[in-house]
Amino acid sequence: MIRAMTRADFENFWPSFQAVIKAQETYAFDPxxxxxxxxxxxxxxxxxxxxxxxxxxxxxxxxxxANAMGPSDHICNCGYMVSEAARGKGIARTLCQHSQQIAxxxxxxxxxxxxxxxxxxxxxxxxxxxGFQIIGxxxxxxxxxxxxxxxxxIMHKQLVVNT
Amino acid sequence: MIRAMTRADFENFWPSFQAVIKAQETYAFDPxxxxxxxxxxxxxxxxxxxxxxxxxxxxxxxxxxANAMGPSDHICNCGYMVSEAARGKGIARTLCQHSQQIAxxxxxxxxxxxxxxxxxxxxxxxxxxxGFQIIGxxxxxxxxxxxxxxxxxIMHKQLVVNT
Numbered sequence: 497m498i499r500a501m502t503r504a505d506f507e508n509f510w511p512s513f514q515a516v517i518k519a520q521e522t523y524a525f526d527p528x529x530x531x532x533x534x535x536x537x538x539x540x541x542x543x544x545x546x547x548x549x550x551x552x553x554x555x556x557x558x559x560x561x562a563n564a565m566g567p568s569d570h571i572c573n574c575g576y577m578v579s580e581a582a583r584g585k586g587i588a589r590t591l592c593q594h595s596q597q598i599a600x601x602x603x604x605x606x607x608x609x610x611x612x613x614x615x616x617x618x619x620x621x622x623x624x625x626x627g628f629q630i631i632g633x634x635x636x637x638x639x640x641x642x643x644x645x646x647x648x649x650i651m652h653k654q655l656v657v658n659t
Numbered sequence: 660m661i662r663a664m665t666r667a668d669f670e671n672f673w674p675s676f677q678a679v680i681k682a683q684e685t686y687a688f689d690p691x692x693x694x695x696x697x698x699x700x701x702x703x704x705x706x707x708x709x710x711x712x713x714x715x716x717x718x719x720x721x722x723x724x725a726n727a728m729g730p731s732d733h734i735c736n737c738g739y740m741v742s743e744a745a746r747g748k749g750i751a752r753t754l755c756q757h758s759q760q761i762a763x764x765x766x767x768x769x770x771x772x773x774x775x776x777x778x779x780x781x782x783x784x785x786x787x788x789x790g791f792q793i794i795g796x797x798x799x800x801x802x803x804x805x806x807x808x809x810x811x812x813i814m815h816k817q818l819v820v821n822t
Contacts, residue, residue, distance in 0.1 A: 517729070524731035564774055566680070567802040568687035568811065608797065610773070611727055632795015632813045634771065636821050639730045645821045648731065650795045650813060658799050658808045 498594050501547040501557055506535050509547065509554040512579035513538070520641050522619070523575070524611045524648075538575075544598060548578075548587055555582035558591045560598060563608045571652075572604040588619070592626055599655055606654045613638050614647040628653040661757050664708040664720055669698050672710065672717040675742035676701070683804050685782070686738070687774045687811075701738070707761060711741075711750055718745035721754045723761060726771045734815075735767040751782070755789055762818055769817045776801045777810040791816040 499505075506513075510531050517525045517534075525537070539545040542559035549555070556578035563573035574595045578587045599607055609628070612620060620630075628651040637648035669676075673694050680688045680697075688700070702708040705722035712718070719741035726736035737758045741750045762770055772791070775783060783793075791814040800811035 520730045524727035524729055526729045526732075529728075564687035564800075565692075566687055566689045567683045568774060568800050569689075570802065571797070571800060606799070611731060631797060634734070634794060634813075634815060635817065636769070637727075637731050637734060639733065641730075650797075652797060654798065 497550065498546050498548050498591070501539055501545040501554075503535070503539070505547040505549070505554050505557070506539055506545075507531070509557055509577075509579070510534070512554075513577060515580060516577055520639075522613055522616050523577075524638065543572075543602065546591070546594065546598070548591055550582075555579050555585075556587040556591055558595050560595055560602075562604075563610070570603075570605040571608050572599045572602070572606070573608055573610060574599075575609075589622060589626065592623070596626075596653075596655055605656050605658060606652060609649075609651040611637065612649040612651050613640070614649060615640060615643055620649065620651075623651050623653075626653070660713065661709050661711050661754070664702055664710040664717075666698070666702070668710040668712070668717050668720070669702055669708075670694070672720055672740075672742070673697070675717075676740060678743060679740055683802075685776055685779050686740075687801065706735075706765065709754070709757065709761070711754055713745075718742050718748075719750040719754055721758050723758055723765075725767075726773070733766075733768040734771050735762045735765070735769070736771055736773060737762075738772075751785060752789065755786070759789075759816075759818055768819050768821060769815060772812075772814040774800065775812040775814050776803070777812060778803060778806055783812065783814075786814050786816075789816070 542561035544560045547557045558576040563571045631652045632650035634648045636645040705724035707723045710720045721739040794815045795813035797811045799808040
């Protein structure tokens with residue numbers, strides 16, 4: 497049900513991806529990027545990308561990459577997307593739990609989200625339930641089409657104890 | 660004295676750059692990266708890079724880029740480096756003030772540093788004097804060769820008032 501995301505998977509998911517970035521309510525991505533730029537950001541630049549498949553359809557996906565280099569490369573960063581039609585079914589939770597397992601397998605020790613939009617209460621509550629904490633607030637970081645300038649949060653979870 | 664950084668400038672500065680990343684006390688960069696990777700990160704990926712020149716020598720430099728895309732592309736990110744021999748002369752301050760001016764000219768509204776190592780007290784005090792605030796703390800984000808796991812700070816300054 498969750499597997500490494502292929503180019504075909506990404507093409508299958510592209511209409512959902514495009515709807516998310518065009519809405520400009522959750523991601524700090526260029527709303528007008530094309531499929532090649534999106535594929536680069538989601539599947540080529542990251543270390544890993546996974547797709548959630550149901551009945552041959554990609555309902556959600558995530559990427560995982562190091563959040564910084566060298567002496568900070570033990571912290572990873574992930575991004576998750578679920579198609580609008582598939583929301584409320586626990587797919588984001590399943591993807592996040594899967595990503596934490598993969599992160600540990602890849603020897604990451606913590607996970608950080610750099611831009612959780614403060615109006616995205618569903619996501620914030622879910623990440624908090626899964627053990628993430630708000631460790632910073634970026635003032636007026638996101639130009640929301642309805643709400644204007646709003647804050648973004650930085651969220652973090654320690655996955656394994658440092659020794 | 661401060662000008663757009665050329666490839667020749669970067670080569671001139673490379674021994675200082677390499678000393679900084681090898682020390683692993685200030686930057687979350689791979690300490691073993693080569694000049695091509697460093698040039699990519701410092702001069703090609705960013706929007707702008709500037710060098711501080713004195714007597715034909717590059718004593719310091721900085722890059723400037725957007726910190727995120729789309730609805731968050733009004734916040735920029737910078738990184739500064741000064742050669743060890745040239746420290747304590749106000750070059751970092753001069754570079755940071757220059758970068759704020761350039762950022763405003765490029766229509767950025769705020770500046771964010773994503774990884775200020777908590778042991779780097781000289782830098783933290785300087786950024787605070789220049790109007791930056793600590794807006795977040797990433798726990799155990801940096802593996803310091805002498806101090807072990809230490810926190811990093813996220814620092815931010817509003818450059819122009821949002822309207």
